[in-house]
Amino acid sequence: MVESAWAELPRPTEEMPEPSTTPEPSIAESDWPTLLHDNSRTGSQGIRAAKAPDQVRWRVRMGSSIRSAPVLRSGVLYVTSMGGSLHAIDVERGRHTWQFQAADHIHSTPSLFGNKVFFGCDSGNVYAVDRDSGKQVWETSAAGEVWTSPVVRNGVVFFGSADSRLYAVDADTGSKRWTQELGGKVYSTAYVGEQHLYVGCGDGKVYCLNVSSGKIGWKTPTGNGIDSSPAVLGDMVLIGSEDFFFYALDANTGLVRWKYETGLGISSSPAASEEIAVIGSKDGFLYALEIQSGRLRWKVQASDVVTAPPVICSGLVCIQAGGTQAFDIASGNAVWRAGLGGAVQSAPVLTGDAIYVANNDGEVYALE
Numbered sequence: 001m002v003e004s005a006w007a008e009l010p011r012p013t014e015e016m017p018e019p020s021t022t023p024e025p026s027i028a029e030s031d032w033p034t035l036l037h038d039n040s041r042t043g044s045q046g047i048r049a050a051k052a053p054d055q056v057r058w059r060v061r062m063g064s065s066i067r068s069a070p071v072l073r074s075g076v077l078y079v080t081s082m083g084g085s086l087h088a089i090d091v092e093r094g095r096h097t098w099q100f101q102a103a104d105h106i107h108s109t110p111s112l113f114g115n116k117v118f119f120g121c122d123s124g125n126v127y128a129v130d131r132d133s134g135k136q137v138w139e140t141s142a143a144g145e146v147w148t149s150p151v152v153r154n155g156v157v158f159f160g161s162a163d164s165r166l167y168a169v170d171a172d173t174g175s176k177r178w179t180q181e182l183g184g185k186v187y188s189t190a191y192v193g194e195q196h197l198y199v200g201c202g203d204g205k206v207y208c209l210n211v212s213s214g215k216i217g218w219k220t221p222t223g224n225g226i227d228s229s230p231a232v233l234g235d236m237v238l239i240g241s242e243d244f245f246f247y248a249l250d251a252n253t254g255l256v257r258w259k260y261e262t263g264l265g266i267s268s269s270p271a272a273s274e275e276i277a278v279i280g281s282k283d284g285f286l287y288a289l290e291i292q293s294g295r296l297r298w299k300v301q302a303s304d305v306v307t308a309p310p311v312i313c314s315g316l317v318c319i320q321a322g323g324t325q326a327f328d329i330a331s332g333n334a335v336w337r338a339g340l341g342g343a344v345q346s347a348p349v350l351t352g353d354a355i356y357v358a359n360n361d362g363e364v365y366a367l368e
Contacts, residue, residue, distance in 0.1 A: 053338055055367070059364070060089055066080070070364065077091050081106060085106070086100040086110065099134065106122070120148065126139070140175075144165075149229075156168050164202075166182060182199075184204070188201065191237070204222045206226065206247070206254065232251060238277050248291065276291065277291050324348055
């Protein structure tokens with residue numbers, strides 16, 4: 001295993017990056033527009049490199065804690081903070097391009113669609129902000145805090161709230177398309193397909209809703225509340241529950257195909273790649289399970305507690321838990337660890353030449 005000794009590395013001055021001779025990857029390789037990269041929420045990146053970082057390109061302080069994950073498009077990193085701000089950072093220079101102030105604390109990971117940035121905040125407000133200027137385009141509201149990451153599909157923005165409702169609003173105007181009441185608070189970010197969406201709920205159930213109408217198609221109970229955000233692979237919905245189990249549900253019927261018990265509750269969201277799904281548990285372990293059978297391939301202790309979602313790339317599993325770490329997806333063996341980026345719910349953004357991480361202390365790093 002490679003362990004980066006950050007204390008021995010020269011750290012660049014805040015917002016003053018050192019020059020890099022590494023060629024820029026194309027925009028298609030660099031963009032990371034939403035939580036866990038795309039609306040499938042699989043956290044799977046395929047060709048993206050995840051080599052061990054050996055220096056800090058730049059560091060930016062947000063001024064308050066960060067409880068969300070960054071997103072990236074066209075060389076600009078977008079980060080929300082508990083101070084209620086959305087920050088746009090130029091990744092070449094490590095400098096702010098603009099900052100937008102919301103009404104309250106922000107736990108919501110932003111999403112990018114077209115020329116807009118979407119995110120929610122603790123007041124229940126959900127915003128669309130112009131990606132280039134940082135100016136507000138529209139604002140809508142729920143009756144409870146919005147910690148979920150908005151999901152955009154076919155011009156519609158979907159988000160859940162602590163008011164026990166799921167919302168669908170127009171991406172251009174913010175006008176409500178439909179609202180559906182569920183059985184508990186919603187902290188799970190939905191997976192949205194062409195016809196159906198899937199989401200976990202505080203009442204311990206996984207719901208399937210019709211995308212066009214919001215009508216509930218099925219709901220499957222687990223033994224405790226659900227904060228985990230589902231991934232969908234083929235006809236399987238993968239999600240964790242605070243009842244200690246990781247579930248695989250039939251996407252069409254909601255029937256439990258299999259479930260696997262971990263040592264504590266699960267608020268981490270799964271990453272899936274071909275045959276393997278990886279999930280973190282509050283027992284501190286990462287678990288790799290065969291998607292079709294639920295058989296355990298490996299488990300490894302990553303930290304005392306794991307609540308952040310893993311990311312899969314280039315044969316590695318990366319996670320922010322006691323630092324930023326990478327494990328071999330085939331064996332679970334540790335490959336490298338960087339002592340930066342400890343986080344509760346954040347996830348790293350991986351590109352061909354850099355890894356961007358945010359931590360609870362309100363710092364954003366570019367590692368290379």
